[in-house]
Amino acid sequence: MLFNSIDFAVFFPIFFLLYWIVAKNLRLRNILILSSSYLFYGWWDWRFLLLIITSSLVDYIVGNKIYHTKNDAIKKRYLLLSLLINLGFLVYFKYTNFFIDSFIKAFSLFGNEVDSFSLNIILPVGISFYTFQTLSYTIDIYKGKLKPTKNPLAFFSFVAFFPQLVAGPIERASHLLPQFFKTHTFKYEIFKKGMFLVAFGLFKKMVIADRLAILVNEVYNNVEVYSGMDLWIATVFFAFQIYCDFSGYSDIAIGLSRMMGFDLMKNFDTPYFSRSITEFWRRWHISLSTWFRDYVYIPLGGSKAKEYRVYANLFIVFVVSGLWHGAAVTFIIWGFIHGVIIVIEKALRNHNIMVNRDKPLLSVYFGIQTFLIVCIAWLFFRANSFDDSLYIIHNLFSFNSQVGIIKLGLAEPEIYLSFVLIFVLLVFDYTHRRYNVAKIVNKAPLVMRSVMYVCIIFSIVILGVYGNDGVSEFIYFQF
């Protein structure tokens, strides 16, 4: 079920009503959350449920076994079992064909021709997200940071919690799991804040991201037709498309959770105003970057290792992050670019030759520089193939396009609207860096606040792009 679908528009109000009816009864409430989450997830394909149930079951049992076992070697074995099963699912469903393809290509480099083939494997929606979430639970217990729960209902609900199940934020058990043991009372103020986030998230997704996607898809699916400015526009548009798409999803997830009395972690914090790639990763997909920090970077030695080892650790984290996003060379290159720049920035800081980026003019300069680097990296992320990404790189600076901006898939008024929307988004984000916009909105006079809500709702209805089948999927669902 997609947040921007009619199905969900019917599902959520019914769930919401039932939720607050049974809210005081913890057991009933968690049963409702779990059954609704399975319904939400099974809407795509009921067979996916078997995976999430298996994953939950394994980590519930393993978590308890690790905690109650005194022997470190056995503890380690249990942890390995959890890693093997969870990562095994992930690798099988996500990377099997990639590895087969890479294997065949590697063989052909040595002159051994192998017939190309691939397995017909459907990638279960959100598997990368809930796998990381359940893994963090087992690893935290293993490290002694967390006590396992004895309540399977709460644990299964924590893994399958539908607002953040398919695209995050990737929650830590220490933050989200205890919330399944608390009764929530309906608070109008919190409900209002949740509503604002949901409305704003839908606006970002349906009005901005899906509109920009039309142009981006046209150019990136036919790269050979375009060059120079067309490619730049499509790449910049993609930067905003993926931001609005993914942060829109996160806003909706956080908003829905708030409406239910749950608190989810922040996932985006105005990333395109970052003045360095290091800062960018503190503001982009925060739940994933902190996950990699805690469960990959630090176990590798983190910043406490020797200088070159730290650089290597950082680099590994970003390449793995690229691979997490998708089973393709283009994603690895995307991670590679970020890794290289992060290492350079770390080296500059270590040797105290990093320019102070806080001064106003330098701040603007480095802001633009960071955005351009991010865009170049996005180019690989979005390209349909490695060959396409090379073509784009070769043609980015050949400004002899015969096509023209109004022939890139969007009608003239839609192009103007797209630029206006990007500008509005930037103004909003800039304001949000200094002030909490949601707070300002909630403190505004009654009529003004209502007018604003009505404007957002009808902007979505009128300016929203509903997609060919009525709804369009979120980009991050494929990861």
Place this chain on the structure above:
Amino acid sequence: MKKKILSIAVFVVLFFGTFYYLNKAFSSEHHYVNTIEDFKKLSKETNIDLVFYGSSHSYTAYNPAVFNKICNTVSYNLGSDGLRMCFTDLILEESLKFTKPKLIVLEVYDASLTLPKTDKAKGYQLRALDVIPNYSIAKWKKISEVYGEDDYLSIAFPLIRNHDKWNEVNYINVSRRQELDSSKQLFYNGFIGSKKTIKEVGKFKDFKIQRIIKDTTKSQLGRVAKKSIQEFLYKAKANGSKVLVISSPDLRVPFKKNNYFFSELEALLEKNDTPFLNLNDHYQEMDLEVKDFRDPGHLNINGANKASVFLANYIKENELL
């Protein structure tokens, strides 16, 4: 608590007010808006005794001015573009809220009795469906037989249907009446008389003598068609109105390989005690020429005058009013 209720009330009022306005603003501009508005206006002034129902074959062929004069009555044409029989009874029901006609004339032809399958055909039905309130259960029952669930919101609300035309909408003047060009057409009580003449004159020059009826065994009147006609007749007669079913002159009819349709229709109507008049059998009496057509399926203003005079006299002679 009072504050919360007030804030919800303000929001609800603003939301529905804006929705109502935008739904109007995003409605399509077409002549059926004029037809319905004028019909309601006229029905407030007087009872309309004779009402025509059907498709464009109806509103291009029967001029109420002619009927008013010959039959000394008040008449109106409620034909709508491409309207299929399955939805026509909804227009009948809606119109009966405003007037109580003595005679109802239902215009049908073979394609009008089929369900709309293409997007274009389905789109035409919306002109009429927009007239029927969304709370009508009958409307949604019919819609569920023709349209998919994904279309329901678009059907119910022009705002959803036409949202992507946001840059073409006139947000100030929300009247969706169409400005009709009197140099090209005549508009009167739902009738639109075209001043155009058919281009393919040669192709149809033998239309009065051409009669090729081959396959008379293949039924053209399916279960859906029969059901739709019977529903219409039931509702019309329940209102105490007489019903006359007609088929308009159509240049393609004499050239069709299977005209069993008219015999089947006549037999069905006979069973239901309803007279049927096929104007395609009366070209000579009407003195109809090829140049009396706008296109093969529709009469122009001259042809409409001839057909209207003929039909009005038929109604008068048979004392149907």
